[in-house]
Each structure stands twice: as structure tokens, then as C-alpha cells.
Amino acid sequence: MFGIVRPCRHRLGESLGAQWLAHLCGLCLALRGDHGQFARVVTNYDGLLISVLTEAQAGRTEEGRRTAGPCPLRRMRTASVARGEGARLAAAVSLVLAAAKMRDHVADGDGLLARRPVALAARRVAAGWGRAGQRTGSAVGFDTGVLLDAVERQPGVEALAGPGTPILTVTEPTETATAAAFSYTAVLAGRPANAEPLAEAGRLFGRLAHLLDAVEDRHADAENGAWNPLTATGTSLQEARRLADDVVHGVRLALREVDFADPKLVHVLLAHELRTSVERAFSAPPEPPRQDRRGLLAGCAVWTGLACTGQLCCGEYEDPWSRERRQAGCDCGDCGDCCDCCSCCGDGCDCCDCGCDC
Helix, strand or coil: CCCCCCCCHHHHHHHHHHHHHHHHHHHHHHHHHHHCHHHHHHCCCCCHHHHHHHHHHHCCCHHHEEEEEEEHHHCCEEEEEECCHHHHHHHHHHHHHHHHHHHHHHHHCCHHHHCHHHHHHHHHHHHHHHHHHHHHHHHCCCCCHHHHHHHHHHHHHHHHCCCCCCHHHHHHHHHHHHHHHHHHHHHHCCCHHHHHHHHHHHHHHHHHHHHHHHHHHHHHHHHHCCCCHHHHHCCCHHHHHHHHHHHHHHHHHHHHCCCCCCCHHHHHHHHHHHHHHHHHHHHCCCCCCCCCCCCHHHHHHHHHHHHHCCCCCCCEEECCCCCCEEECCCCCCCCCCHHHHHCCCCCCCCCCCCCCCC
8 A cells, every 4th residue: 555645543533543444445445346356456545535535525424435344454344434426536546547657667677577578467457457547537527638648748757857957847747637636526526616726735745745756765766777856857855855845835725725514634634644744754764775676566466465464454564565664554653642743733723533632
């Protein structure tokens, strides 16, 4: 499971934690329901934000939830999970972007993908995911063409980038894609006036996702000789951090212009947790050189094993692709005082559900 917004259950509290899990499981089950079991490998933490935004605007209804059966990732418990157009839009976006990511791995010749038969199979999987995303997007009235256009333009933008190129030139396609997805949640929720501020929030979120990915990958990219936007454009970590901090502030400002039925979970994820994501990316120590990084397909196989045994849900595990040590989303052993989650709002807020006086 991947994404920059990886909240700790301790900070979310019981109620918001249950809501977050409902959207995560809803995305996973929407992928399975429309596209089969294998499509569940594209489930990611950032994709579920689309489902969260839709419900936060429309309000939670009985029709928007269903009871799902036992699952290893929920320690074989049943749960109330999100369903409906928000979850399906999240699935469409996740599929299209996962297809793009796989094509990038093929182009870079990562791991086993350097072998022609494996690369050919991966291209077929990516093409299938792209078509599946288009079908699901069309089913909810969303034109995935803007996502596909952004994906197709990205290699050309990167090819033209060099020392002195503004880093925001490189992040633009990602910004455009996420802006479109965020904005369309207003249409699904029946609140068209929210489309403009949500597009701004989405644009900034896409910028941050691209920046943090570049920051976290810079050592591995240098080791493997892979293209990295920070290195290619000569952007310093200090400048990247400045831009990231500006994004966190900008997203909070944009969200203030959105009319939500229930803003709590959105605020926690897109205000508090974005700040945490920035701190995590820029404070992480350099990873030691690794010669045995797994390819995409091998990593997917390992991911499946971790998912089936519940290790992705709880405790520490080895990243299926990079082999870095990771902490599961609900491992709260070192997340500190829950009151820390409210410190980003100068005048305080009541978004936390942890029972503390923030």
C-alpha cells in the first residue's frame, strides 16, 4: 500500500479511524467488484481521499455504507465500508495512475522488468488497468482523458527539464490530474460551487505528492542512475522543503472555501496529516545502498503475501519493492502524544477524536 497520507490510528481516534478504514476498504472492494481480485493491488492511501472528499460534501447516508465480510487486513473482522460513486471514482483514478506508474517502471527497466518477457507482461497489465479505469470513470461520468493526457505528457516534460528548469514545470502534469479528480468530487456530491477550491486543493496535493516522491527516492535514484526531478533541475532540498510547506498552507486555505457537510476527516487528512508527511519525508535519514531492490511484479507478489497475513495492517514490515523498513498504518507505538495532531491550527480545532483538550 502506498501514498503520502498515511495516518496513525492513534491520532485519528476511534471514530475517525473507523471512517478512514471504511473508505480504504471501500476503495479496495470497489476495485475487486468492478475489476477482479488482482486489481486490489492498486489500492493506495491517497486514492481513498477521493471517496473521503465525496462523502464529506454529500454527507454520510445509509446507502453510502455496507457491511463487508471478514478480511485478513481487518484481523478477520467485518466492517462498515464506503460504497457508491465516490469509491468508484477513487478506483478509476487509482487504476489509471497505477497503470502509469507501471509503465514508468517498465521504461526504467526496474528489476525483473529489464527482461523483455516480463516487461511485455507488465505492459499488458498496465494497458488493462488503464482501460479498466476508463470504464469505471465513464460509469460515474468522469472523463479520465485528463488523467491520461497528464500521464502521456509527463515523459516529454521530464525530457526537456534540466538544470535551472523550475521544479513546478515538472510537477505540472501531476497537479493537473489531481486537480481534475478532486474537483469532480463536487459534481458527485451535488455541490458544484466546491469545484474551484477543490481543484486548487487537488493541484497543490499533486505538487506535494510529486515533491515528496522525489525527496524520498533521491538516494535510490542516484544509486540506480534513474531520473529524479530534484537532481535533474538542480533543486535543493531547502527549496523543495519551502515549496512543500507552502503547499500544506495552501491546501488548508483552499479547504476553508469548501462547503462540507462533515469536514472532520478531510481536515485531519489534508491539513494535519499532510504536515506529518512533509516532516516524515524531510527528516528521514539516507537509506543505505541496496543492490537487491525488487522489480514491480516481484514486489506485487510480496505485497500480496504481506496483505494476506495482515502484516501491512499492523507492525513493522519490509517494503515489497525497496526493501526499506516500514511501519504499518495502525502501528501507534511511537506516534507520541495525540494532542500533537492539533498543533498546526493556530486557534485550535475540534477535528481530533482522541478525547484530549486540544
